[in-house]
Amino acid sequence: MSKTPFDSSVYPQRHLLGIEGLSPVDIALLLDRADEYVELNRSVGGKLDTLTGRTVINLFYEASTRTRTSFELAAKRLGADVINMSISTSSVKKGETLIDTAMTLNAMHPDVLVARHAASGAVKLLSEKVNCAVINGGDGRHEHPTQALLDALTIRRRKGHLDNLQVAICGDILHSRVARSNIHLLNTMGARVRLIAPKTLIPAEAERLGVEVFHDMKAGLKDCDIVMMLRLQTERMQSNFFPTMREYYHFFGLDYAKLEAAKPDALIMHPGPMNRGVEIASDVADDIGRSAIREQVEMGVAVRMACLEVLSLNLAAEQPAYDDDDEEAGGAA
Numbered sequence: 593m594s595k596t597p598f599d600s601s602v603y604p605q606r607h608l609l610g611i612e613g614l615s616p617v618d619i620a621l622l623l624d625r626a627d628e629y630v631e632l633n634r635s636v637g638g639k640l641d642t643l644t645g646r647t648v649i650n651l652f653y654e655a656s657t658r659t660r661t662s663f664e665l666a667a668k669r670l671g672a673d674v675i676n677m678s679i680s681t682s683s684v685k686k687g688e689t690l691i692d693t694a695m696t697l698n699a700m701h702p703d704v705l706v707a708r709h710a711a712s713g714a715v716k717l718l719s720e721k722v723n724c725a726v727i728n729g730g731d732g733r734h735e736h737p738t739q740a741l742l743d744a745l746t747i748r749r750r751k752g753h754l755d756n757l758q759v760a761i762c763g764d765i766l767h768s769r770v771a772r773s774n775i776h777l778l779n780t781m782g783a784r785v786r787l788i789a790p791k792t793l794i795p796a797e798a799e800r801l802g803v804e805v806f807h808d809m810k811a812g813l814k815d816c817d818i819v820m821m822l823r824l825q826t827e828r829m830q831s832n833f834f835p836t837m838r839e840y841y842h843f844f845g846l847d848y849a850k851l852e853a854a855k856p857d858a859l860i861m862h863p864g865p866m867n868r869g870v871e872i873a874s875d876v877a878d879d880i881g882r883s884a885i886r887e888q889v890e891m892g893v894a895v896r897m898a899c900l901e902v903l904s905l906n907l908a909a910e911q912p913a914y915d916d917d918d919e920e921a922g923g924a925a
């Protein structure tokens with residue numbers, strides 16, 4: 593099975609740390625490439641050898657189901673060798689720092705490191721210490737670029753375009769890296785973004801992000817094309833942001849009554865994991881006519897194939913020089 597070769601000169605980035613700073617051309621290029629992989633992923637035995645001989649390491653310091661698995665699958669579909677670092681059984685448990693762990697892995701000459709960390713900015717820091725390409729699999733509440741790309745691919749395939757769509761992002765915006773990456777991507781591609789949440793869950797910088805802010809679901813959802821729900825990220829909350837889950841669901845949980853305000857063909861999205869009965873009603877989440885939640889997961893593999901391919905090939909063109917210092921920096925653990 594073959595695919596048209598990718599011209600690495602058209603995508604100049606070495607890492608994928610965030611959507612902020614990417615141009616509409618960069619984004620469209622990744623989406624177009626990912627689109628080509630969707631059919632391949634649906635076919636039996638759909639595998640390529642584009643990344644044969646290359647190594648991808650998944651370094652996830654935070655829990656993950658979709659992101660880690662789809663990066664693994666994406667890398668394998670392109671023929672790469674994949675290593676999943678299990679933090680709970682690694683030297684991190686013996687007190688090794690993020691940078692020492694990264695340098696150790698770097699000494700084994702991987703081509704791509706996919707990293708997720710609870711601290712905003714940690715993945716960028718890591719990218720400054722290693723020779724390989726780094727993909728941000730989510731850093732704190734900062735960015736989750738591949739999630740925004742897979743969301744965009746899902747929307748583009750369903751609606752045919754991204755520009756001029758009215759997109760509502762609802763729920764725990766404050767703690768959400770998914771929201772931040774989506775805001776950058778949707779604004780860059782000409783969509784209009786609304787944020788809907790209680791005042792306590794809207795970040796202070798919202799005004800500067802080029803979005804409209806609402807605190808009422810029906811008002812915010814009015815005539816929207818896309819309704820993107822977010823999980824309450826209680827693991828990042830240091831205080832009480834809302835009175836009770838029951839009250840939160842009453843005012844901000846997506847059910848059919850609130851959805852009536854959106855366009856009749858509005859698409860329902862959620863990055864997962866979902867908390868049913870908290871931010872979304874089960875019947876709405878499972879509505880096969882309107883919910884694109886399963887499709888988002890499917891698009892995740894295609895988008896990650898595109899990102900892995902583009903960055904690995906760029907790195908190959910660059911031919912990084914590894915020196916002896918790199919070998920010594922990472923002692924065996």
Ligand code: NCD
Binds near residue numbers: 769770863865
């Ligand atoms: C998101 C994340 O980790 O930021 N999940 C994901 O990657 N699909 C959202 C979340 O955890 O709620």
